Amino acid sequence: MTDWYSWLYHYGVGGLFFSICLALMLKSRAIRLEDRHHRRLVWSMIGGLLLFMVVHAAWILVVTA
Amino acid sequence: MSGGIGALDVTVMCGYFVIVIAVGVFAGQFTRTTSEYFFAGQRFSWWLVAVSCVATLVGSYSFQSYSQVGYLYGFASLMPYMNEWFVLPIFLVAWLPIIYYSRVESIPEYFELRFDRRTRTAVLIILLIYLEVYIGINLLTIGQVLLGVFRPYAPFATDDLNILLAAAMMALIAGIYLHHGGQTSVLMTDLVQGLLLLGVGLAVFGFGVVFLGGFGRFWQGLPPDHRVPLPQFNRPPGLHEAGDFWNDAIIGTFAFYCINQGVLMRFLSVKSVRDGRKAMLFTVLILMPLAAISVSGAGWIGRSMETHGMLQHDAATLALKTSDAALFHKTVADQIFVNVARHVLSWPGMFGLVMAAVVAALMSTLDTLITAVSAVAVNDIWREWRPGREDAYYLRAARLTAIVATVVGLGMIPVGTHFETIYQALSMFTSLVIPPLAVVIFLAVTTHHFTARPAFWTLVLGSAAMVVSLVWPQLIRPLSHGVDPSGGFPYLRSLYGLIVSLTIAAWLWGVDRRVRQISKTAARASIVGGVLAIVGGVVWLTVALQPSGGSDDALTIGSLWSGVSAFQHGWAIGLMFVLGATALVSGRIVLEGPRTHESVDGLVMGSIDHARQMFKGGKPSDRGVGKSIVLPLVVTEGTSTEVRLSSEVMQHLEADPGDQIYISDARWWLGGFRSFHAKAGRPAETDGQLCLSQALVELGHLLPDRAVRVEKVM
Numbered sequence: 001m002t003d004w005y006s007w008l009y010h011y012g013v014g015g016l017f018f019s020i021c022l023a024l025m026l027k028s029r030a031i032r033l034e035d036r037h038h039r040r041l042v043w044s045m046i047g048g049l050l051l052f053m054v055v056h057a058a059w060i061l062v063v064t065a
Numbered sequence: 066m067s068g069g070i071g072a073l074d075v076t077v078m079c080g081y082f083v084i085v086i087a088v089g090v091f092a093g094q095f096t097r098t099t100s101e102y103f104f105a106g107q108r109f110s111w112w113l114v115a116v117s118c119v120a121t122l123v124g125s126y127s128f129q130s131y132s133q134v135g136y137l138y139g140f141a142s143l144m145p146y147m148n149e150w151f152v153l154p155i156f157l158v159a160w161l162p163i164i165y166y167s168r169v170e171s172i173p174e175y176f177e178l179r180f181d182r183r184t185r186t187a188v189l190i191i192l193l194i195y196l197e198v199y200i201g202i203n204l205l206t207i208g209q210v211l212l213g214v215f216r217p218y219a220p221f222a223t224d225d226l227n228i229l230l231a232a233a234m235m236a237l238i239a240g241i242y243l244h245h246g247g248q249t250s251v252l253m254t255d256l257v258q259g260l261l262l263l264g265v266g267l268a269v270f271g272f273g274v275v276f277l278g279g280f281g282r283f284w285q286g287l288p289p290d291h292r293v294p295l296p297q298f299n300r301p302p303g304l305h306e307a308g309d310f311w312n313d314a315i316i317g318t319f320a321f322y323c324i325n326q327g328v329l330m331r332f333l334s335v336k337s338v339r340d341g342r343k344a345m346l347f348t349v350l351i352l353m354p355l356a357a358i359s360v361s362g363a364g365w366i367g368r369s370m371e372t373h374g375m376l377q378h379d380a381a382t383l384a385l386k387t388s389d390a391a392l393f394h395k396t397v398a399d400q401i402f403v404n405v406a407r408h409v410l411s412w413p414g415m416f417g418l419v420m421a422a423v424v425a426a427l428m429s430t431l432d433t434l435i436t437a438v439s440a441v442a443v444n445d446i447w448r449e450w451r452p453g454r455e456d457a458y459y460l461r462a463a464r465l466t467a468i469v470a471t472v473v474g475l476g477m478i479p480v481g482t483h484f485e486t487i488y489q490a491l492s493m494f495t496s497l498v499i500p501p502l503a504v505v506i507f508l509a510v511t512t513h514h515f516t517a518r519p520a521f522w523t524l525v526l527g528s529a530a531m532v533v534s535l536v537w538p539q540l541i542r543p544l545s546h547g548v549d550p551s552g553g554f555p556y557l558r559s560l561y562g563l564i565v566s567l568t569i570a571a572w573l574w575g576v577d578r579r580v581r582q583i584s585k586t587a588a589r590a591s592i593v594g595g596v597l598a599i600v601g602g603v604v605w606l607t608v609a610l611q612p613s614g615g616s617d618d619a620l621t622i623g624s625l626w627s628g629v630s631a632f633q634h635g636w637a638i639g640l641m642f643v644l645g646a647t648a649l650v651s652g653r654i655v656l657e658g659p660r661t662h663e664s665v666d667g668l669v670m671g672s673i674d675h676a677r678q679m680f681k682g683g684k685p686s687d688r689g690v691g692k693s694i695v696l697p698l699v700v701t702e703g704t705s706t707e708v709r710l711s712s713e714v715m716q717h718l719e720a721d722p723g724d725q726i727y728i729s730d731a732r733w734w735l736g737g738f739r740s741f742h743a744k745a746g747r748p749a750e751t752d753g754q755l756c757l758s759q760a761l762v763e764l765g766h767l768l769p770d771r772a773v774r775v776e777k778v779m
Contacts, residue, residue, distance in 0.1 A: 006295040006306035014151040014314060021154040024511050028671035030158050037687065041157065041342060048350050049150040059294045 003064050011053050018049060074417025081421035085254050085428075086241055092253035095738075095766055099459045102247030103170060103440045104333050108729070108765075109252060111340040111347065113736030117252050118331050118344065119352045120259030120429040122146075122321070127360040128266065128423045129206050130491070132402035135364020137394060138304045139291020142364060146357035148314035149322070149349045156322045157345055159510040159670035162338045164329060166676035167667055171444040172326055179509050179668045180517035187524040188502065189445050192326060193438065195498050199325075200434045200470065201477020202491055204232035207427045208478070211235070213403045214420055229478060236471045239428045239435065247463065248334055251436055253738075255429045262426040263352075265419050266359025269406050273366030276409040277373065286369025299547045303489065307546035308556025312496050316559040319503040320495050327437030336727050336737055337778045339691065363405040364398070371397065376404065431474075438470035439463045493555040497535065500562025501527025504570055513669050519573035527566035534558055568601065677779065681725055682744075685779050689719025693776035695731045696755040700769045704760040709749035710775065718777040720745050725779040728755070728765060731772040741765030742778065 022042070025031040031038050096102050135142035169175045172192060177185035208228030212219060219227040277283045290297065296306045321328055322345075335341040370376040378386075378397065385393035397404070406419045440463070447462045484490035501524050508515040534540045538553035541561045545554060554561075667676030677685040694717055708726065710718070720726060722745055729740030741764045749756075755773055767773060 003293055005298040006293075009298065009306055010148070010295060010310055010314070013310065014148070017315070018151045018154065021151075025154060025158050025670060028511070028669075030670035030673055035687065037339070037690070044346055045150070045153055045157065048153075048346070051350075052147060052150060056294050063289075063292045 003060050007056055007060060011056075015049070015053075018045075022046075071413065071417070073414040074420065077414045077417030078421040078424070081418070081425060082238055085257065085425055086238065088257055089250035089254045090241070092738075093247070093250045096247050096249050098456050099443065099463060100170075101249060102460055102463055103330060103436065103443075104248055107165075107334055108336050108727075108737045108740045108742070109334050109340075110733070110736040111335060111344040113252065113256055114331055114335050114341070115344040115347045115352060116259040117255035117429075118259075118328065118348055119356050120255035120262060120426060121328060121331065121433045122348075122353070122430075123259070123262055123266075123356045123360055123426055127356075128262075128363070128402050128426065129210055131357075131360040132362075132364035132367070132405075133398040134304060135361035136367045136398040136401045137364075138296060138301075139287055139365065139368065140294045140361075141291075141296035141304060141309075142361040143294055143354075143357045144296060144309055145313045145317065146353045146360070148310070149318045149353065151314055152318040152322065153345070153349065155319075155507065155510070157342050159673075160323050160506070161332055161341050161345070162673050163510060163668060163670065163676060165333055165338050165341065166673065166680040168680065171441045172324065172329065173441065173445045175668070176509075176520070179665055180520045184505075184517055184521045184524065185445065187521055188505075189441065191498060191502055191524065191528065192324065192441060195320070195324065195494075196326065196434055196438045196441070197470065197473050198477050198480055198494055198498075199491075200431065200438070200474030202481045202494070203427060203431050203434065204236060204474055205478045205481040207235045207424060207431070208232040209399075210403065210420075210423055210427070213400045225479075225482070229475065232478060233475060235424060235428055236431065236475065239432045240468065240471060247439075248330060248436055251429075251432045252331070252334060254432070256736075258422070258425045258429045262422045263355055263359050265422040266362060267355065269402075269409060269419065270358055270362025270366060272409040273362065273370075273405060277366065277369055277375070282373070283366065283369045286372035287365065288368070288372075291365070291368060300549065302549045302552040305546075305548060305556070307548060308492075308554075308559075311560040311563070312492050312556040312558075316499050316503060316563070317492070317495055319506070320499040323506055324499060324502055325434075325437065326441055327433035330437060330440060331433065336729075336740065336742070339778075363402040366409065367397070367401040367405045370405065370408065376408070435467050435470050435474075439466045442466040442470070489555065493558075496556060496559040496562065497531050498528075500531065500559055501566040504563060504566040508570055508574075509668075510670050513665055513671065515570075515574060519570055522573050523566055523570040526569050527562065530565045530569070531558070531562050534561055681723075681779050683723045686721065686724055687779075689777050690779065691776070692718050693774050694718065695772050695774050696753065698762075698767060698769060698771065698773045699754045699756045700762050701756050701758055703758045705758040706743070706761060707746040708743040708755075708757065708761070709746040709751065710755070711751045711753065712748040713753075714751075714775065715745065715748050718775065720777045722747050724777055727776045727778045728757075728767075729774050729776070730767060731774045739766045739768065739771075741767075 022031070022045075026033070031042060033039055033042070100107075131142050131145070134145075164172075164175060167175065167178065169178065173185045173189040176188045205228065208231040211231035211234075212224060212227050215231070216227075221227045221230065274280055274283045277286065284292070296304045296309050298306050322332075323329070332341045332344065335344060367376060376397070382393065382396050385396060402423070403420075407416055410416060410419055443459050443463045443466060447459060447466075451458070480494075481490040484493065504527065505520050505523050509520065535558075538558075539550070541554040541557050542550060544557055544560050544564070546557065548554060548557060666672040667679055674685070694714055696714070708728065710720070710726075715721070718726070724745045725742060726745050727740065727742050729735070729737050741761065743761065755775060757767070761767075762769065
């Protein structure tokens with residue numbers, strides 16, 4: 001379990017910071033989801049973060065299995 | 066090849082330096098104005114900026130320091146290059162477009178537009194300190210690397226003098242092309258260097274695996290705790306997740322992309338914000354993971370080789386193996402990149418190429434930083450001190466400042482020599498300087514309501530709090546996460562800085578007189594916020610000054626819930642609530658804040674459309690953005706600056722008169738080297754050709770016999 005503390009902290013606290021930033025941007029209309037370019041940008045950022053999150057989780061699983 | 070460097074290696078290195086200087090000087094021919102000197106005319110493609118940016122990212126201390134980290138801690142060395150995601154929204158959605166569209170030429174200039182002159186001055190001082198020490202650390206790295214290779218030929222008896230000499234020589238080489246071309250030269254040389262250093266780093270890792278006898282054997286040679294991709298939560302003191310997250314993922318990323326003027330200038334040299342975003346995403350998603358392997362690989366290979374007894378050491382180092390294992394590994398780590406490269410790439414001339422790539426990569430960061438200091442000095446000091454002069458005067462000033470910046474950087478070298486690793490030196494320094502500025506930038510771009518007075522005092526008091534924490538590191542104890550306190554919490558200082566600066570900002574914001582005048586409710590809220598902040602401060606000091614009962618030695622996450630540490634962390638968590646309440650109460654005033662939006666329109670993320678409108682000089686149109694067409698070029702007489710396209714082409718691009726278009730040489734691999742921006746004029750009968758005046762052709766460095774690509778930007 002100790003191998004997962006870092007992962008949980010990293011993506012837990014980091015994910016919270018990321019989400020707050022995105023929420024602020026949506027609220028201020030700096031990001032408008034009806035705009036195709038903005039939509040693509042948001043999905044690129046979320047997708048990238050999730051990709052790294054999954055890769056690191058899989059890596060830890062392989063090492064600790 | 067087991068000894069020093071051979072004649073062929075030296076020849077390869079010299080040859081490479083000649084190529085880099087030639088590319089830089091050639092690119093420099095295209096620089097005529099200060100705008101081109103600093104921002105390369107805002108015309109380059111995303112891929113060129115992305116690759117050259119990696120040379121800047123990687124080039125600094127990376128091969129040396131991340132190989133050290135890779136050797137000492139394993140795959141955890143990947144993290145500093147793979148944790149940009151959390152700050153990415155701020156950069157891509159707010160900071161980049163605001164800076165790009167507002168046409169500011171330096172970060173301090175933004176602060177005068179957004180706040181006031183004294184805030185600009187405060188930022189200027191912080192930024193110059195940051196850049197100059199960063200230059201010093203880079204020069205120190207160059208000196209250390211070269212000394213490791215050329216030690217038998219070192220002219221002085223002491224290492225310090227030899228390092229200084231080597232650093233000065235490299236600074237001279239970078240200075241030659243920098244003096245000529247500024248940002249354009251930096252971009253083009255960094256493109257070459259970025260590709261080479263990625264290739265060489267990956268080659269060292271790849272050939273290292275082969276040298277070891279395959280991936281399985283490489284893997285077996287790594288200690289089990291070196292195989293996980295993240296650092297352990299709160300140990301060892303040299304690298305741990307709690308510190309790495311706050312110091313590198315949050316503050317380090319903020320520093321590099323939002324505060325490092327050199328990197329920002331690189332992103333401002335792209336042809337559009339859209340290309341800047343593409344460059345950043347490509348960098349973070351593809352290039353950074355590759356770069357992480359490239360710079361760390363030698364360390365992992367070295368550790369595995371050490372386990373298998375395949376690494377050769379001199380007698381003094383070998384003697385340490387039995388007497389002091391920790392010192393032995395530290396000594397091996399210091400030169401691990403050079404040592405591994407010597408072992409695995411032992412063909413004649415190959416080691417010279419590796420060393421050329423490493424040193425040239427180091428130079429690529431150096432040139433970016435020197436250009437950055439130059440830009441800041443010219444825009445924020447020279448232009449203010451000697452306003453209204455001709456552009457050529459400021460261009461001369463920029464070149465002169467570049468020399469001064471280098472000399473001052475050489476004087477900063479001793480700052481980095483006191484640390485165990487260069488990574489620690491840079492981390493410590495970043496965590497000390499950046500947090501107050503990061504908080505102010507965050508609030509400046511996210512809300513209209515953050516005003517000049519709290520911004521200025523957050524910078525001043527936040528910086529003071531950081532210096533105080535250097536003298537009394539026990540102030541950071543409430544946030545220790547169970548980390549060994551003996552090292553003074555160099556990484557967690559970032560978290561301390563963020564919380565203290567955020568609290569100062571929130572409280573000052575709350576008591577700002579102009580805000581208090583809005584309503585009684587707001588005034589009461591600010592008083593409540595102030596009381597809570599004082600309570601928080603008392604709690605903080607209670608925890609920080611509590612005598613250590615030795616429980617800090619229990620370096621596991623479990624220590625958060627047991628013994629004295631539980632008491633400490635309980636207080637710390639309570640403190641968080643108090644600070645959070647302070648921020649919330651102060652934040653409540655935001656809802657009733659001053660209505661002075663017009664003065665900062667375009668400088669905060671909620672009004673980027675306004676910035677776009679100012680940038681374009683008319684209402685922006687996103688219809689058909691990115692569409693392009695290739696046309697033959699016809700050069701006409703005259704000096705007209707209008708670009709007139711046929712109705713069919715305008716229709717294809719979905720462009721209207723007044724839209725901003727981008728015209729470039731049709732060969733994509735030039736990356737916008739020959740290009741310019743213009744406004745579309747009224748449609749004209751041009752028979753499927755693009756007719757441009759001689760003046761515009763010269764402006765874009767276009768070739769008359771080459772087709773051009775026309776693209777709608779905005």
